[in-house]
Amino acid sequence: MRLLTLAACGLLGLMPYQANAQLAMSSEDAQRFLSQMLQSRTIAFTIGNDLNDRETFGLVASTTAVATSYNKKFLRGWSEHSSFRKPVHAQFDFTDFGHVGKEEKYDDCSTSVTVNVTGAKNTDYSFTFPADGLTKERVYSEDSKWVYNLEGDPRIRFGGPYRIDWRIATFQRSKRQWIGLTDFLIKTDQRAPYALISVNNEDLADYVENALRVLQLSCQP
Numbered sequence: 001m002r003l004l005t006l007a008a009c010g011l012l013g014l015m016p017y018q019a020n021a022q023l024a025m026s027s028e029d030a031q032r033f034l035s036q037m038l039q040s041r042t043i044a045f046t047i048g049n050d051l052n053d054r055e056t057f058g059l060v061a062s063t064t065a066v067a068t069s070y071n072k073k074f075l076r077g078w079s080e081h082s083s084f085r086k087p088v089h090a091q092f093d094f095t096d097f098g099h100v101g102k103e104e105k106y107d108d109c110s111t112s113v114t115v116n117v118t119g120a121k122n123t124d125y126s127f128t129f130p131a132d133g134l135t136k137e138r139v140y141s142e143d144s145k146w147v148y149n150l151e152g153d154p155r156i157r158f159g160g161p162y163r164i165d166w167r168i169a170t171f172q173r174s175k176r177q178w179i180g181l182t183d184f185l186i187k188t189d190q191r192a193p194y195a196l197i198s199v200n201n202e203d204l205a206d207y208v209e210n211a212l213r214v215l216q217l218s219c220q221p
Contacts, residue, residue: 027108027166027218030211031099034111038097043208044198045094047113047162047188062087063120063157065148072143081144088127090154091119102163109167109219115160120150129155164188164195166219171212173205184212 025033037043068083096114101107120127125136125148134150164186171186182205186195199205 025211025214027215030214030218031108031111033207033211035097035099037204037208038094043204044196045097045113046196046198047094047115047192048194048196062089063150063152063154064088065120065122065150067124068147068149070145070147078145085151086122086124086148088120088122088148088150088154090117090158091121092116092158093118096161100161100163101165109165109215111164111166111215113160113162113164115158115162117155117158120154122148124148162192162195166215167221169216171216173209182208184208186212 038045064085065088066083067086069081070078071081073079093116094113095116096112098112098114099107099110100112101110117129119129124146125138127134127136127148127150134153136148137145138148139145165188169186169188171184174183174185175181176183180200182199182202184197184199184205186197187193188195197208199208
């Protein structure tokens with residue numbers, strides 16, 4: 001019920017979804033509706049580069065760290081025992097959904113997303129920013145420890161903003177029956193080729209599809 005209440009507050013007087021509903025709203029209306037839904041987290045948003053791997057889908061999420069184990073040698077302190085690379089997944093927060101185009105000007109045909117890299121983690125260890133820097137150390141006993149060094153700062157590599165250009169974007173609607181979600185997979189620009197909007201209410205999903213179609217049709221060159 002809370003979802004429906006939020007949705008109702010954000011519909012901005014839009015007509016119920018139907019084949020000709022696009023004529024009743026402008027691209028500005030559609031952008032305002034999507035922004036309200038995204039900012040209130042009524043609908044979920046992800047952006048990334050890997051269509052098939054849903055676990056890591058999200059902003060080219062994998063970076064690497066060098067994991068090094070050390071043993072304490074008598075009278076010699078810590079000595080390196082082994083070292084290897086490990087995948088590390090950057091953690092993101094999406095904020096400030098807006099309509100800013102590539103030239104940093106207001107653009108009804110561009111949905112912009114500010115992306116903040118809030119940390120990084122793998123199965124062994126988590127990094128947080130900015131206080132901890134890019135290195136983590138874990139001591140397992142008096143004579144063994146691991147040190148994890150991130151290779152590069154993921155905040156630089158993955159930081160936003162990212163944009164969906166509705167002049168070129170296409171989308172496909174699908175249903176994940178087992179968890180009751182409706183997905184809209186959007187093909188967008190080269191930096192992050194895919195965006196995903198997920199909705200857990202079928203009626204609201206119709207409104208979202210209407211807004212996407214309005215943007216798609218209104219922004220065709």
